[in-house]
Amino acid sequence: MSAFEDLGVMPEIIQAVEELDWILPTPIQQDSIPLILGGGDVLAAAETGSGKTGAFALPILQITYETINKKAAVPIESAEQSDANDESTGGGVQQLAWSLEDRDKDLSIDGLVCQSRAADWSGGRATRGISKGKYYYEATVRDEGLCRVGWALKRSSRSIGTDKYSWGYGGTGKKSHEDLDEGSIGFTKNGNDFGEAYHLNTPKGAIFYPALLLKNAEISFSFTTMNRKPLSLIIEPVRELADQTYSAILNFSKYLTEPKIEAVLCLGGEKNNKDFRKQCDIVVGTPGILEKLVKEDQLDLSAIRFFVLDEADRLIKDNLPILNYIYNRLPKTGLQVLLFSATLHSDQVIRYAEQITKNPTWVDLKGKDFIPDLITHSYIKADPTKFEDWKDVNHRFTTDGIHNNDVKQSETKLKTDEQKSQAVKLLKPSLLVKCIRAFKMDQALIFARTRLDCDNLHRYLIEVGGGKSALENEFSSVCLHGDKGTALRKENLEKFKSGEVKYLICTDVASRGIDVQGLPFVINYTLPDTFEDYIHRVGRVGRADRIGLAISIVSPYQEKVWFHTCRDKGRGCYNTKLTQDGGCSVWYDEPELFKPIAETLSPMELDENFSLGGEVVNFGKFAKERASTVEYKAHTDQLAPRVIELARLEENIQIDFLSLPKKLANSNKAV
Numbered sequence: 324m325s326a327f328e329d330l331g332v333m334p335e336i337i338q339a340v341e342e343l344d345w346i347l348p349t350p351i352q353q354d355s356i357p358l359i360l361g362g363g364d365v366l367a368a369a370e371t372g373s374g375k376t377g378a379f380a381l382p383i384l385q386i387t388y389e390t391i392n393k394k395a396a397v398p399i400e401s402a403e404q405s406d407a408n409d410e411s412t413g414g415g416v417q418q419l420a421w422s423l424e425d426r427d428k429d430l431s432i433d434g435l436v437c438q439s440r441a442a443d444w445s446g447g448r449a450t451r452g453i454s455k456g457k458y459y460y461e462a463t464v465r466d467e468g469l470c471r472v473g474w475a476l477k478r479s480s481r482s483i484g485t486d487k488y489s490w491g492y493g494g495t496g497k498k499s500h501e502d503l504d505e506g507s508i509g510f511t512k513n514g515n516d517f518g519e520a521y522h523l524n525t526p527k528g529a530i531f532y533p534a535l536l537l538k539n540a541e542i543s544f545s546f547t548t549m550n551r552k553p554l555s556l557i558i559e560p561v562r563e564l565a566d567q568t569y570s571a572i573l574n575f576s577k578y579l580t581e582p583k584i585e586a587v588l589c590l591g592g593e594k595n596n597k598d599f600r601k602q603c604d605i606v607v608g609t610p611g612i613l614e615k616l617v618k619e620d621q622l623d624l625s626a627i628r629f630f631v632l633d634e635a636d637r638l639i640k641d642n643l644p645i646l647n648y649i650y651n652r653l654p655k656t657g658l659q660v661l662l663f664s665a666t667l668h669s670d671q672v673i674r675y676a677e678q679i680t681k682n683p684t685w686v687d688l689k690g691k692d693f694i695p696d697l698i699t700h701s702y703i704k705a706d707p708t709k710f711e712d713w714k715d716v717n718h719r720f721t722t723d724g725i726h727n728n729d730v731k732q733s734e735t736k737l738k739t740d741e742q743k744s745q746a747v748k749l750l751k752p753s754l755l756v757k758c759i760r761a762f763k764m765d766q767a768l769i770f771a772r773t774r775l776d777c778d779n780l781h782r783y784l785i786e787v788g789g790g791k792s793a794l795e796n797e798f799s800s801v802c803l804h805g806d807k808g809t810a811l812r813k814e815n816l817e818k819f820k821s822g823e824v825k826y827l828i829c830t831d832v833a834s835r836g837i838d839v840q841g842l843p844f845v846i847n848y849t850l851p852d853t854f855e856d857y858i859h860r861v862g863r864v865g866r867a868d869r870i871g872l873a874i875s876i877v878s879p880y881q882e883k884v885w886f887h888t889c890r891d892k893g894r895g896c897y898n899t900k901l902t903q904d905g906g907c908s909v910w911y912d913e914p915e916l917f918k919p920i921a922e923t924l925s926p927m928e929l930d931e932n933f934s935l936g937g938e939v940v941n942f943g944k945f946a947k948e949r950a951s952t953v954e955y956k957a958h959t960d961q962l963a964p965r966v967i968e969l970a971r972l973e974e975n976i977q978i979d980f981l982s983l984p985k986k987l988a989n990s991n992k993a994v
C-alpha cells in the first residue's frame with residue numbers, strides 16, 4: 324500500500340505523483356492532506372521546499388474530482404427536454420445512454436462505448452435529447468477508424484451531417500446542410516476550441532439528440548451538463564508561482580479522466596483569460612486579474628468550495644483589499660479556507676486568518692520561520708577598505724546613478740557617507756564575480772533590490788563573461804523582474820530552469836515558491852527588506868532533500884538607494900533627494916537588516932579567498948559533481964542509504980536484544 328494511499332489519496336492521483344518519484348509524503352503533506360480531505364480549514368506553515376504545493380493541491384483535486392464526477396452522472400436533462408416518443412419513461416431524472424433501438428444494425432453499444440467494424444457507415448442516437456440550455460458531451464476516439472459526432476433531430480437519417488436535420492464533426496471537418504430559433508453548435512478537439520460551427524434557426528420545441536456515425540471505429544463517450552462552475556480558487560502572489568502551481572495541478576490530475584478536471588490559469592496582462600467561462604473547476608491566478616474578472620462578472624464564484632491563499636502572508640501584506648473583495652463574494656456554506664506559507668506567524672496573518680477561517684487547524688511543523696537545515700548560510704562583507712576592487716577604473720560598473728551629483732566617478736576616498744555608499748555599489752559586482760568563480764558555480768539565483776539593479780548587473784556579468792549571453796559566456800544570465808512582460812519572464816525562467824543560462828538575476832518577484840530542482844546556490848546581492856523575505860529567498864535552495872548554499876554580500880555601511888514614490892515609479896526620475904525631503908531615495912541600512920539574520924542563523928563569514936573553511940561541505944565540488952551526473956536522482960535513490968542504515972541499526976538492536984539473556988547470565992556469573 325502506498326504511503327499516499329494511507330492518507331486517503333485516490334489511486335489516479337497517486338499514479339501521477341509516483342511518476343514524479345514521490346514515494347513518501349513529506350511531513351506537511353502527511354499532516355495537511357487528511358485534514359483537508361476531512362473538510363477542515365487549515366493554516367499550514369512549513370519550511371521552504373517542503374512540498375506545500377502538493378499538500379493543498381492533491382486533496383483539492385481529489386474533492387473537486389469527486390464533486391464533478393457526481394455531477395457527471397446527472398443526465399443531460401429530465402423529461403421536459405426529452406422526446407415524448409423516446410424510450411425513457413418520461414419525467415424524473417434519468418441517465419443518458421446510447422439508444423439500443425435507434426441505431427444501425429452494425430453499431431454495437433456497450434454502455435458508453437460504441438463500435439462498428441462494418442465496411443459501411445453505421446449511426447445511432449442517444450436515448451434523450453435537449454431543447455434548451457447549454458450542454459456538451461465528450462467523445463474519445465479509441466482507434467484509427469472513421470467517426471463523426473454531433474447532434475441530430477429525430478427526423479434526420481442516422482448518417483449525421485448528410486441531411487438538413489443533423490450537424491456533425493469528423494476527420495474531414497464539420498458536416499451539415501441547413502441552418503435551422505437562435506442556437507449554436509461548436510466543437511473542441513483535445514482542448515482546442517474551434518468556435519461556433521453552426522448557427523441554428525431551429526423550429527420551436529426541436530429536440531437535439533447526441534448522435535454518432537462510425538466506420539470501422541471505436542469511440543467512448545462522457546455525457547455531462549455544461550454549467551460546471553469553479554469549485555476551487557487558488558491565489559498566488561506572482562505570475563511565475565501561479566504558473567508553477569497550475570502546471571503542478573495539470574500534472575497531478577493527468578489520470579483523472581471522464582470527466583476531466585478543467586483548470587484555468589489567470590494571469591494579469593494575458594489575453595486568454597476566457598476559457599473558464601465555459602467550463603472550469605479550478606482557477607489559479609494572481610490577485611489583480613482575479614478581482615477584475617469577478618468585477619466584470621466573468622468569474623463566477625458562487626460554487627467555490629476551496630479558497631486557497633498560497634504564500635498567504637505575502638498576499639495578505641500586499642493585497643488585503645482584493646482578498647477581502649473576493650472573500651466577500653464567496654459562498655460561506657461548505658467553504659474551506661486554506662492558508663499556506665513558510666512564514667505564517669505575523670500578527671496581521673493571524674488576525675486575518677481569524678476573520679476568514681472557521682476553527683482552523685494549525686499545521687505548524689517546525690515553529691516560527693523555520694529554515695531548512697539543508698541550507699548553509701554565509702556572507703561576505705563588502706568592505707571597501709578591505710577589498711580595493713572598486714577602485715579599478717577598467718572594470719567600472721554602471722551603478723544606479725544615485726550619486727552622480729555628489730560623488731565623482733574617479734573618487735577613491737571613503738570619508739563621506741555618499742563616498743562609502745558609492746564604493747559599496749562599485750565593489751559588490753566584483754565580489755559577486757569572484758564568489759561565483761571561487762565556488763565554481765554552474766547555476767545560481769541572484770537577488771538584487773530593484774529592476775534597475777538587476778539590469779545593470781546583468782549587463783556587467785555579460786560583459787565580464789565575454790560579451791555574449793549564450794552558454795559560452797562564463798556569466799550567461801537573464802533577468803526576472805516586474806518590468807519584463809509575462810512572456811519574457813516565463814521564457815527567462817525556463818531558460819534558467821533548463822540550464823540554457825547559468826544565472827537568474829531577479830527581484831523578490833522570484834523569492835517565493837519558485838522551484839528549480841536541485842539548485843545549489845542563492846546569492847543575496849542586496850539583502851531583502853525583511854527577515855521573512857530572506858527565508859523565502861534562501862528557500863530556493865535546500866529543497867526536496869538537496870543541500871544548498873546561501874551567500875549574502877553585505878555592506879558594512881548604509882547605502883543610498885532609489886525608493887521611487889513618484890507617479891511614474893522611477894521612469895525618468897532623477898530626484899535624488901531623500902523621501903522625507905520630497906525625493907525618491909532612502910538610506911538602505913543593510914548592516915541593520917543583517918542583524919536578525921546573524922542572530923538567528925549564525926552565518927559563516929567567507930574569508931578573503933572566498934573560502935568557508937574546511938569543516939563544511941565543499942560546495943564547488945558538490946556543484947561540479949551535480950553537473951556531471953544525472954540532474955535529478957530519484958527520491959528513492961537518495962533515501963536508499965538512509966533506509967539501509969536504519970535497517971542495519973534495527974538489525975543490531977534486535978541482535979542485542981536476543982543476546983541480552985546470555986549477556987545477563989554472563990554478568991550474573993561474573994558477579
Ligand SMILES: Nc1ncnc2c1ncn2[C@@H]1O[C@H](COP(=O)(O)OP(=O)(O)OP(=O)(O)O)[C@@H](O)[C@H]1O
Nearest residue numbers: 345347348349371372373374375376377836838867
Ligand atoms: N512527497 C514528495 N516526494 C518527493 N519530492 C517532493 C514531494 N513533495 C514535493 N516534492 C518536491 O519538492 C520540491 C519542493 O516542493 P514545493 O515547491 O511544493 O515546496 P514548497 O513547500 O511549496 O516551497 P516554498 O515555500 O518555497 O514555496 C518540488 O520539486 C517538489 O516536486
